[in-house]
Amino acid sequence: MYSPGNTVPIPPMVSAWTNGWGIVSEGSFANAPASTAWENANRGTWVPLMVPAVCVARRLWWANGVTVSASYNIEVGLYLDGGHKPGTKLITSGSVAQGTASQVQFCDITDTTLTPGLYWIYVSCSSTSATLFRSLSAATQEDLLRFEQESVGPGSAPSTATPVEASYNAVWLCGFATTASP
Amino acid sequence: MSYSASNRGVQGVPYHSIDNLTSGWMSYQAQPSSTGSAWGTQYRAIYVPIRVTAACVVLKLGYLSAATGTGDMDLGLYNSAGARLVSTGTITKDNSSAVVGVDITDTTISPGLYYLALNNASTTDTYCATALSAPIPCAYGVLVEELASVTLPATASWTVGQTLSFIPILSALLVTEVA
Numbered sequence: 001m002y003s004p005g006n007t008v009p010i011p012p013m014v015s016a017w018t019n020g021w022g023i024v025s026e027g028s029f030a031n032a033p034a035s036t037a038w039e040n041a042n043r044g045t046w047v048p049l050m051v052p053a054v055c056v057a058r059r060l061w062w063a064n065g066v067t068v069s070a071s072y073n074i075e076v077g078l079y080l081d082g083g084h085k086p087g088t089k090l091i092t093s094g095s096v097a098q099g100t101a102s103q104v105q106f107c108d109i110t111d112t113t114l115t116p117g118l119y120w121i122y123v124s125c126s127s128t129s130a131t132l133f134r135s136l137s138a139a140t141q142e143d144l145l146r147f148e149q150e151s152v153g154p155g156s157a158p159s160t161a162t163p164v165e166a167s168y169n170a171v172w173l174c175g176f177a178t179t180a181s182p
Numbered sequence: 183m184s185y186s187a188s189n190r191g192v193q194g195v196p197y198h199s200i201d202n203l204t205s206g207w208m209s210y211q212a213q214p215s216s217t218g219s220a221w222g223t224q225y226r227a228i229y230v231p232i233r234v235t236a237a238c239v240v241l242k243l244g245y246l247s248a249a250t251g252t253g254d255m256d257l258g259l260y261n262s263a264g265a266r267l268v269s270t271g272t273i274t275k276d277n278s279s280a281v282v283g284v285d286i287t288d289t290t291i292s293p294g295l296y297y298l299a300l301n302n303a304s305t306t307d308t309y310c311a312t313a314l315s316a317p318i319p320c321a322y323g324v325l326v327e328e329l330a331s332v333t334l335p336a337t338a339s340w341t342v343g344q345t346l347s348f349i350p351i352l353s354a355l356l357v358t359e360v361a
Contacts, residue, residue, distance in 0.1 A: 007235050007236065007293035007294070008235070009233035009234060009235065009293060009294050009295045010295060011207040011231065011233070011295070011323060012231055012262075012295065012323035013207075013320075013321055013322060013323040015321060017208075017209045017211070017321065017322070018207045018209070019206070019207045019208060019209055019210075020207065021207070022209070024209050024211065025209035025210060029209075029211060031211070032211045032212070032314055032315070032318060033315075033318055033321075034315070035315070061321075063317055063318070063320075063321055064317075100344075102315075102316050102317055102344075103316075103317050103320075103344045104317045104320045104321055104342065104344065133315075133317075133318065133321075135211070173318070173321055175321075182325060182340055182341045182342050
């Protein structure tokens, strides 16, 4: 039987900004992402992502801001849901030196198949001097549904998250690519 | 039969249009400006991702023009592997602030990820677009290719648009294939 609209095409780049997948497209984020200094050294942050169809994460990425240094390290990743908060680590980039300013920086990962469901996008940074792109929520932090954990700097993403609710209403521009290139 | 809003979409007469703002994956933050963005770089093709959720026939390709410029341009549709499925060939840009549809060879496509493409010969021609700081368009999956002429290539050799600071709004007029 013909049933239009039941195929879910997979976007090439997935983040909290991905319409129908991420919270920015649903929430009250008044402004487009802007280059901003990282919030707290070695803090890890998670935001939810609803994956509606089977897809494969082939690269992880984040958006570098205007001030970068190879001495600043970043780790991005994906976590499984653990009861509507971040649970078990699925895959991360490991610790990666920050690259070129105002560019999306990609990290190859082992291809990781995601089945439909709730996931959490993770990012941490070693320095408050490093800048990345982020948007601020105009809503309360509870509405933001962001979680965070201290002392989990790049290379130390916890195998199982023990997060607390957000103390800062930012969502950082990062996620995964379903394509290997470009 | 005349077109009316009440028979848009697959529940009535199955003609509908899609664009990279409403049928891509751009968040509501990415609202376009009618004042337009200058193309900026001659022969830089920009490829914007769109999602097609049902088998359909593409009847027209479209763009949101802004008021400046009547340079040569080419508008096309690519599959996710970078193969050109159809294009308008070289046409003259409209210099009004309007949605412009261009007839193409009717092209049947199946559901999936596609890219609408636009290339322009003039640096100053303006298009209604969403202005965003680089590299945000890259984070939306927008790709670019530096070409030697206005003609879109049969096979794209695209790269991520790391320095791109706007996203043109491109569209396609479809008829859903019910057979």
